[in-house]
Amino acid sequence: MPSYDEKYAFLEKRVDALRTNRTGDERQTDGQVFDKKTLMTIYDFMTGGVIDSIHYPISTGKEGNVFYAENEDKEPMALKIFRTSTSTFKRVTRYIEGDPRFKGVAGNRWKMIYAWTNKEYRNLQRYSEAGIPVPEPIAFDKNCLLMEFIGNETGPxxxxxxxxxxxxxxxxxxxxxxxxxxxxxxxxxxxxxxxxxxxxxxxxxxxxxxxxxxxxxxxxxxxxxxxxxxxxxxxxxxxxxxxxxxxxxxxxxxxxxxxxxxxxxxx
Ligand SMILES: Nc1ncnc2c1ncn2[C@@H]1O[C@H](COP(=O)(O)OP(=O)(O)OP(=O)(O)O)[C@@H](O)[C@H]1O
Ligand SMILES: [Mg+2]
Structure with a gap:
């Protein structure tokens, strides 16, 4: 089992935002998004062959960031990472508690945000099955949602x-x-x-x-x-x-x- 430092060194090679040539401000934002648990989730995606590398941020918001990522065939994907902050928790709680698909998820901040990620994944699936054009969901785990990249070679x-x-x-x-x-x-x-x-x-x-x-x-x-x-x-x-x-x-x-x-x- 690799140590945390070994895993981090592996990630540093594949996640642009973890490289050291970044400004203080950028690193602070990254630190809030790429907390330890999130990094380990990304590590699992990478060792599982789902994601190969993570590149530029498409969008940075209060509750989460969306990154441009690629799989092993260099095909583009969008990775949405939800911030596991109290403000996200507060906003999403009523939507989870009011949804019969998520009975029994209450109280715990992590559980709630993981349920939220799962919920967006399932909603995308449901829309897609009904023929409504949405990004095709690819995978999710914890606070990370991977989906089809909407855009082209020039960008999102x-x-x-x-x-x-x-x-x-x-x-x-x-x-x-x-x-x-x-x-x-x-x-x-x-x-x-x-x-x-x-x-x-x-x-x-x-x-x-x-x-x-x-x-x-x-x-x-x-x-x-x-x-x-x-x-x-x-x-x-x-x-x-x-x-x-x-x-x-x-x-x-x-x-x-x-x-x-x-x-x-x-x-
Ligand atoms: N699959 C995708 N492909 C390309 N760009 C995307 C994709 N999903 C999201 N984006 C970009 O990221 C932005 C934020 O995504 P989204 O609206 O899903 O998150 P949000 O919860 O509204 O985040 P924020 O709080 O930052 O607004 C979108 O407005 C869009 O520009
Ligand atoms: Mg939005």
Whole structure:
């Protein structure tokens, strides 16, 4: 069994952020993300052949960072590392406690953040199986989630907010379909849908940041649905798209899934 120092030396060769030629500020941020437990999780991914190397940070946020990583075939992946901080714990708790899929996870900060990582993985799987374009989930362990990289050789895909649209109404319809099909086919409501959580790859929108998505039987699901539609309508209205009134979209979303239930009862 290699010692911690030996493992660290192994990691240093493969994780760009661990090299010493970095500024004080950068190292401080890295220290918060790459705590000992996280490093050991990454070590396991590497020795398990899932990740080969970790390169630049795509995004650094309060609750986690997303890194560009590669597998042994040098194929790109995105690695999202959740910070195991008290603030992350506080934010995610209600979403975990309200989700029947995570019964029994309570109190413990680590357990809660691990459940959160698992939850985002499962939500991505569920969206993907329902045909909604999301990054394909690849693996997860502890606070680390590995998924398909959205972008190309020149870098990560831009967020919808920074993307110059030719036809805002067409894009609006596609993003709206994430809400409607998400509810009807994946039985999920995203809960944080905005121009920040949609990436554009080859002109096509892709839904990301699915950790807080709840099943549509959650007591608060309709409020989350209304909020998602409101955010999306607000953004697209500002871009000159023909937006559909919130109430109409809500009805279509919820009534559409009723039809589906009635049909399957008749069968
Ligand atoms: N699979 C991916 N491929 C490429 N870029 C990604 C991917 N996932 C996330 N990103 C980039 O990282 C950013 C943050 O990811 P995400 O929205 O999932 O995390 P977050 O919880 O909102 O983090 P933050 O608190 O930093 O906003 C995204 O806006 C996007 O630019
Ligand atoms: Mg986000």
């Amino acid at each position: 895909a831009p967020q919808l907010k920074d993307y110059p649209m030719d036809d805002p109404t067409e894009m609006y319809d596609e993003v709206l379909s994430f809400i409607i099909d998400g509810w009807q086919d994946a039985h999920l409501v995203h809960g944080d849908l905005s121009e920040y959580n949609v990436l554009i790859q080859d002109g096509q929108p892709i839904l990301i940041d699915c950790g807080q998505a709840m099943t549509n039987d959650f007591f608060n699901a309709k409020d989350l649905l209304a909020r998602d539609i409101k955010n999306v309508n607000h953004f697209f209205k500002g871009k000159g798209a023909d937006v559909i009134p919130i109430e109409t979209v809500i009805e279509e979303t919820i009534d559409g899934s009723k039809d589906e239930e009635e049909e399957s009862e008749e069968e």
